[in-house]
Amino acid sequence: MNLTDRLLVKFAQPVPLRTWIVRKLVRSFPIGSYEARLRAGAVDRPWYAWCMYYAAIEAKTIGYKAITAIEFGVASGSGLACLCRHREQIEKLLDIEIIVLGFDSGQGLPESKDPRDLLYCWPAGSFQMDRAKLEARIDGRAELKIGDVSQTVPNWQARVDAPLGAVLFDLDLYTATSVALGILTTSNVLPRVWCYMDDIMGGPDNAYIDNIGARAAIRDFNLKPERTVCKDYLSPAYAFKGLQQEAWHQQIFLYHRLTHPRYNVCVSGKHRLDLV
Ligand SMILES: C[S@@+](CC[C@H](N)C(=O)[O-])C[C@H]1O[C@@H](n2cnc3c(N)ncnc32)[C@H](O)[C@@H]1O
DSSP states (O other): OOHHHHHHHHHTSSSOHHHHHHHHHHHHSOOSOHHHHHHTTOSSSHHHHHHHHHHHHHHHHTTOSEEEEEEEOOTTSHHHHHHHHHHHHHHHHHTOEEEEEEEEOSSSSOOOOOGGGOTTTSOTTOSOOOHHHHHHHHTTSSEEEESOHHHHSTTOOOOTTSOEEEEEEOOOOHHHHHHHGGGGGSSSEEEEEEEEEGGGOOOGGGOOOTTSHHHHHHHHHHHSTHHHHHTEEEEEOOOOTTSOOOGGGGGEEEEEETTOTTTTSOOOSTTSOOOO
């Protein structure tokens, strides 16, 4: 797009220009609390920060000292590096330990014959990883689980004192996302796990419908017979009261496990920050 077209599109967005300027400035010169910056959308990838921050608050409120956060689909590591930067701030702010993990094949998107994997826009081999570069970039701040998720997810368990609290799903494919969603059903999770689903909306060239991609994976997860036994569900989170609507709000989901032993512990106590 040429400059004129880019300006035309940018300035016609519903986000007012002053908001865009304030966000840019606050990202470079942070003022106010972390929570205020997050709610103002003035942090990198607010959707990553949102999931990790509110998982950490919830964990603290119900008595945990550590949590685990996972990114599914790492590629060159921009998302994982962002998660690590937020982790540093949230750990200090809330005095909690956050373990960060990244799951990826290490070889880009795998071969598939399943049309629900949107083969028409995600060819095998896309998003190749340069592992040495990634490791240098992450510099030990996150653990990498390299391999197809069908191998790495089934035996994974969170550290016993660090329940799973946040999961960022960015695997692109129906098949991979279906497997990865299984992580939510492992035993050591918070009663509610914040999730970000990257691949449920796109542009005209990768527009999703409910029967393909991550949308279909979520629907199938909720339809599995175990759900009625475990009483655990994954649904969009209606958590943005008081905020101007933004596209990414639709990508924030919450997994609730109603049978979790701490599900009913009241979280509106003194550790809970003022949310609205
Ligand atoms: C869009 S990229 C992730 C981008 C990254 N989250 C970011 O924000 O920079 C998708 C990644 O999913 C990984 N992936 C897809 N299917 C996979 C599978 N079955 N097992 C492991 N990784 C897979 C690919 O290797 C690819 O790196």
